[in-house]
Amino acid sequence: MAEELNVFETAQKQLKAACDALKLEPGIYEILKQPQRIVEVAIPVKMDDGSIQVFTGWRSQHNNACGPYKGGIRYSPKAYADEVRALSLWMTFKCAVLGLPYGGGKGAIKVDPSKLSAGELERLSRGFIDLIHPLIGADKDVPAPDMNTNAVIMGWMVDEFEKLQGHPEPGVVTGKPLAYGGSLGRTAATGNGVGFAVREACKKVGIDLKGARVVLQGFGNVGSYTALALARLGAKIIAISDLTGTIYNKDGIDIEGLIKYQAKNKAETGVPKIADFPGTQAISIDEFWRTECEVLCPCATENQITAEVAQVVNCKVIGEGANGPTTPEADEILLQRGILVVPDIFCSAGGVTVSYFEWVQNLQNYYWTEEEVNAKLERNMVESFNKIYDMQVKHGVTMRTAAFMVAIERVAQAMRVRGWV
Numbered sequence: 001m002a003e004e005l006n007v008f009e010t011a012q013k014q015l016k017a018a019c020d021a022l023k024l025e026p027g028i029y030e031i032l033k034q035p036q037r038i039v040e041v042a043i044p045v046k047m048d049d050g051s052i053q054v055f056t057g058w059r060s061q062h063n064n065a066c067g068p069y070k071g072g073i074r075y076s077p078k079a080y081a082d083e084v085r086a087l088s089l090w091m092t093f094k095c096a097v098l099g100l101p102y103g104g105g106k107g108a109i110k111v112d113p114s115k116l117s118a119g120e121l122e123r124l125s126r127g128f129i130d131l132i133h134p135l136i137g138a139d140k141d142v143p144a145p146d147m148n149t150n151a152v153i154m155g156w157m158v159d160e161f162e163k164l165q166g167h168p169e170p171g172v173v174t175g176k177p178l179a180y181g182g183s184l185g186r187t188a189a190t191g192n193g194v195g196f197a198v199r200e201a202c203k204k205v206g207i208d209l210k211g212a213r214v215v216l217q218g219f220g221n222v223g224s225y226t227a228l229a230l231a232r233l234g235a236k237i238i239a240i241s242d243l244t245g246t247i248y249n250k251d252g253i254d255i256e257g258l259i260k261y262q263a264k265n266k267a268e269t270g271v272p273k274i275a276d277f278p279g280t281q282a283i284s285i286d287e288f289w290r291t292e293c294e295v296l297c298p299c300a301t302e303n304q305i306t307a308e309v310a311q312v313v314n315c316k317v318i319g320e321g322a323n324g325p326t327t328p329e330a331d332e333i334l335l336q337r338g339i340l341v342v343p344d345i346f347c348s349a350g351g352v353t354v355s356y357f358e359w360v361q362n363l364q365n366y367y368w369t370e371e372e373v374n375a376k377l378e379r380n381m382v383e384s385f386n387k388i389y390d391m392q393v394k395h396g397v398t399m400r401t402a403a404f405m406v407a408i409e410r411v412a413q414a415m416r417v418r419g420w421v
């Protein structure tokens with residue numbers, strides 16, 4: 001079962017493969033195979049009925065050789081400490097592969113936010129900051145949104161932090177509301193980045209994105225903006241699956257219409273349902289994974305492309321919008337089947353890249369246009385894609401190992417000049 005795969009072990013295996021391919025001194029892997037620090041907190045929340053519930057949260061700080069720790073905070077009933085460790089490890093390399101001056105961090109609270117009222121959610125978010133505030137700061141560790149967290153929650157978190165500090169420090173958190181130091185282009189950034197990454201990969205394998213068929217898992221922040229970005233490039237999104245169901249239309253799903261339909265359902269029922277979208281038909285999960293397409297984008301969560309799924313997917317390129325969607329066994333199968341995997345640590349790095357732009361704008365108190373943000377994002381993504389592709393060709397490794405190699409070279413060099421190894 002997918003849930004039984006420990007993503008931290010997956011992350012360590014990926015790291016080891018890249019360290020071995022680079023023939024690095026063993027100390028590098030020994031330092032990088034776990035976070036420098038992980039804290040677990042118990043967050044008491046006064047519920048609307050007057051009772052107290054205590055939620056478990058974590059902040060993992062993986063490595064800060066290249067700069068302050070950087071990484072999102074997710075709210076999930078399935079969150080666990082090793083998942084947070086893995087996600088923080090991936091963040092170190094995600095930042096390094098894009099050349100951002102950050103290390104890696106990640107946070108999570110074990111909670112199903114759909115079961116909380118807005119007031120309970122706000123008290124939980126502020127309570128988490130109360131407990132981790134000594135560890136974070138614009139030049140220490142900079143959180144951001146991830147699964148089930150958003151700009152509104154980031155706004156509460158910065159407000160709580162600034163109250164505790166006694167002075168403004170908007171750069172402590174990115175992904176903030178625009179009115180509170182957020183950056184134009186941040187909300188769409190991860191999906192836009194997936195769009196650029198997939199476009200570059202398609203060029204290499206000779207796929208014309210105009211009319212190309214895309215199958216997409218997850219229709220939250222990353223999935224919906226990935227769909228929009230790929231549709232803008234001329235692709236047809238023919239199948240989408242999320243926690244509410246799976247929809248299919250061989251001629252392409254109307255993405256803007258689907259976003260409105262989902263928002264209306266959320267406003268009316270609290271559930272962001274995509275199922276039963278007019279003009280689409282329901283298909284089974286098995287049919288979804290087998291759907292013939294040029295590009296498959298897993299944009300939901302970890303461990304979705306398992307060995308079984310890897311055997312049946314019917315695509316040429318996989319663009320990983322989610323963190324850790326492919327298991328190591330599946331990676332082997334996809335390699336043998338000649339499917340090009342554009343790995344998460346690069347493909348989903350658009351969000352942290354624009355988070356970096358937001359942080360720079362906060363520090364200089366000077367704000368850029370959306371066009372400037374998007375142009376800089378595109379340039380960073382294309383340059384990094386080419387570095388990874390060249391590394392892959394030079395060493396005859398997968399794109400995933402090549403991405404880790406580009407990233408680890410940077411982190412290893414920073415650790416060497418600091419005298420850590």
Ligand code: NAD
Nearest residue numbers: 146147148190218219220221222242243300322323348351
């Ligand atoms: P989100 O909460 O906005 O959306 C998650 C989506 O995935 C929803 O549509 C949900 O229904 C679907 N989903 C969840 N579990 C699923 C399952 N088992 N099967 C099918 N669908 C499922 O989250 P998000 O911010 O879009 O994040 C999605 C992924 O992208 C996560 O792995 C996250 O770590 C990663 N990521 C997010 C960002 C960001 O900026 N938000 C940046 C980089 C990577």
